[in-house]
Amino acid sequence: MLVPAVAVPFFGAVLVWAWRDRAFAHWIGVAAAALGLVVVALLPLGRGDGNWSTMGGSMTGGWWHEVEFAWAPSIYLDFSLAVDGISWPLATLTALLGLLCCLHNALGAERHTSAALQVPLATVATGGPSRDAGGVTGVPGESGLGEPGEPALGEDGGAIGAGAEGRSSAALQVPLATVATGGQTRRSLRAVNVQSPAAGGVTGVPGEPASGVSGGAPLSGTAEAALGESGGATGTADAAAGPSATLTALLLAVQFASTLVFFADNLVLFFIAFESVLLPMWAIIHRYGDPAARRHAAAKFALFTVAGSLLMATGLFVAIADTGTADLGALIVLGGVSPEISLLVFALLAIGFAVKAPLWPLHSWLPDAHTAAPTVGSVLLAGVLLKLGTYGLIRIAGGIAPQGAADAAPVLAVLAAIGIIVAGLVCLSLPELKRLIAYSSVGHMGFVVLAFATGTEAGVNAALFGNLAHGLITPLLFFLAGALKARTHTGLLGSLGGLRLAAPTLAGLLCFAAFASLGLPGLAGFWGEAFTVYAATERGGAWLALAAAAAFGAFLAAAYLLRMLRRVSHGPVAPAVAGVGDVTAAELIVWSPLVAGTLLLGLIPGPLLDLFGEGLL
């Protein structure tokens, strides 16, 4: 069962990409994701009892299931997968979110947004370099979209382009060598969008080599090559007409790689999987994000995470060199690396995971990435990618370097507590909805890291629970924020208002999600956060101050979320909100599993905690 759980999304991604021109491609994606969810959901059947025993010189029996194929033994690389009570819920969450995101695309829940966002890019006609429209150019944008509104939209495009230039320091921008190789099928011929924020407008006409772009960065180049894609062309053009099947393929790729991370029982395989999540995610942000900020955000996200993972890789290899095995389960059971280098290994690994988690002050890629990413991208970022960091921290770093973890715990805990407070305070005055939700993630992940840092059993359980709860709640918030932005074309709190009069169901769901996010007891967010406070209290002494900080962080969460609700839902109906439609059936289908999950985990947390109890730490 383990192999199909990983393979289904992979082949799904390949199939969707191969048939991305067909109308049914989305539904292949949905089917693959659904099948993946079913396979993962079936994993608890016939599971082991969680007790390790020695058989034939190797440890066995602790996992529910495990499979192992030798791959490249000389570099300690085996294709070995395993699952237990800690990784299974996370894998289920991944599969669920993957399915919901695919459904979201397939149902075109956001069709009119994408159009609205992309029209400015696709409008300005005529090929050839043109610098007048503020860095946004499209080649034959005759896709029938918005001819009437063209002048106004063109100006919009200009504004967005200018914004991009203003915001991004030229230095960080990965110059784009979006070479639109001609001859690509269908729409890519029609609209090619090349936007080089640093250099004003540059257009690549299909079939021409990229013109006037100041050299492609290696990163950009590789990623493009790896994707085997025709540059930004298909993406923007497709988005203008509806969600792209390529996006679905990328989502499945993220799902595949993340599932592999959660199931990897080999450190080298873990590292490979951990890195390969990055590419599709980068592409999602880079190609389907908010045009004003996506390049900058994608580059920052990728560079930041790669930097962290390289340190992590070093840590992993130090551990492998020290113990002579890369078998994760055996390493954990045997007590990890030798005590002298434990702190070193833990520090290296923790930095890598802390970037992904993210732990303050290594979090600054996250708000940018979330804000710029498309809705499904934000959902996966919050629901899956952040979990990779905390999972790695708890399972890998804590597992193979337990002494180091104990030694470094105070540092982690203090940083986590600072993160909780700072993120809460920053959220109090942020003007933009998605950015606010993104920052709130920093706070929530601070709870998880703090709970882990306490090192007590209750703390680790709280960390795992909080991790999962955040994976349900924040994606819901991002879906809602995406729907809101799709309707109002703005995420600025200042220009929203009166949603509960205009769209009561949407406002009600937003209120529900906000309550869940502020840790209302009875909803999923509560258990993790309350028992983070408990775990810190249990340690006594200076940890009490951290417990107080965490409890105060929960108050700040209430403050900023109520501020958000007040700006968005209450008050007189703002012009942007007037006349927006309420929740559609398609949206309800996508969101309801998250709502139900939040409620269920909140009311019946026991079974999940029992699963964690069976897990291997």
Next chain:
Amino acid sequence: MTTGLLLIGFPAATGLAGLVFRHRGLARYFALAAPVVGLYMAAMCAIMNPKFALTLADFGPIRVDLALEVSGTAAAVAIATAFVTLLVQAYSVPYLRDDPHYPAFAAQVNLFCAAMLLVVTADDLVFLLIGWEVMGACSYLLIAHYAKLPEAPGAAAKAFLVTRFGDVAFVLGVMILGAAAGSFRIGELAEVPDGPAAAGMLLILFGCIGKSAQFPLQIWLPPAMAGPTPVSALIHAATMVAAGAYVLTRLIPVWPAHLLLIVAIVAAVTMIGAGLCALAARDLKGVLAWSTVSQVGFMFAAVAVAAGDAALFHLVSHAGFKALLFLTAGVVIAIAGTNGSLRTTRLRPGDSPLAFWAMTIGLASMAGLPPLGGFYSKEAVLGAAYEAATPAGVVVFWAGIVASILTAAYAARLWLLLFWRGAPARDERAVVPSGEAFSLWALMIVILAFGGLYFAGPFLLPELHLDLMSLLLLATLGGFAVVADAWWRGHRKGVPAMDGERDPAGVLGRARPAMAAGFYAERLAGKGFRAIARTASGAARVLDERLVDRTAVEGSARATLAAAEDTAAGHRGGLVRYLRLSAAGTLLVTAVAIGVSLWS
């Protein structure tokens, strides 16, 4: 066990269902069914006293149990809660008949009721916390009910945030007690050593102060009037505000005795301060709101002398008369057609005898006139303080006497201002809708008969003290006398009834505006909070966005690129430059090699 689960589960389920299916007919059905079932189950619990525990969440060393323990007194409070909810729901059907959001309202009231029932019956502090905070969330939703009322969202957010601020301490306190005892079961907390018990209980006290709107967190309650009147009745009478006092009574065994003085001081300051504010308040619901704060102070006073049953007895009695007062206030305001300001709101007793008598009985009970409920319960509280003979007892006893004078005074003032200023004649007698009338009648009967509970109820109360009773009566009459004197002096001078000078609150003199504004606490706290939030948030953003993000993160990226540029520039020279560089490099390498070989 089923009874206990249904007691909470049924109202909760109908509440959740009501939020999902927003259908008016269904909502009305649920609205009445939930409290009826709740009431029945509470009555069953009173007989069976169920006690059980299921594991809710097992965190390894510590467990959260779905533990219920319904003692006789808890059942009495549960009955009061369900009963008030039932009347509030019955009252709301006609009261909100034109409101498009009625289904959501009814569902939220049910959820509110379920949360309070959970607090009342739970025997596990973390399980209790669920009800505790869900109640806060429901109060937020209900206070913000009128979407078009500009002050409603702010008042709702304030109610939630202030109580949540208290909850920071409450959660910490619960966790400290739990960590010390290894369990969250209330029954097992009594063995907690003194140190953690003191810290934990003081923190929990702060949380209860927030929930019960006691000094210094009383600021959220008066603005909460922005909600519909039935919501005020619900919040003030049997839920939310009472919850803080209730939880304290449950935890009395855990208190280190010497710390009860702190509770006494909180209670004393609140009773007297809120009494003064009620006397000065300028609108009908404002008087009632401040009176709630003051009356809950009485419950805290009973807690301060470790007389849990006296506190609960006053809680139940207060639930009755305060519900009656609020519901009647809604009727009075509707008949008078005003916004509730005391300057304009007035009726003649004959305009609506039902409203007149309901108001009169409610006020008399609050002032403590025998043989109404309020008399017995206040006597029980003061009697307990009288018998306690501790410093805390002395403090709350005298504060209680002063507060009784004030209670009588503001009750009398309200009664005079509402009914005895004359009013323009109305053509027809106002008709009170039957749902509303039913609620008023039911509550009046309960209050009249409440004294019986003193003699036959489940509460362990001190005996009636004759001397104390007379002192209490004297205090009440004293309060009446002060107000009556002020009123008749105005009357003799011929000041017209509508003139502000006629208001007996004039006895407060120059301090009156300050008291009417709640000693400006709300405004100051609001300003202070906003200023602090703005500064802290600004500082955090500078730290986070400027320092961490722009300087450290993007700065490092910029530095890398700059270094790359420089290196690249270094490689772009001509032949001469290359030669120079290689010569320099060779020299450097040679020097290093020689140095190393010499050194080693």
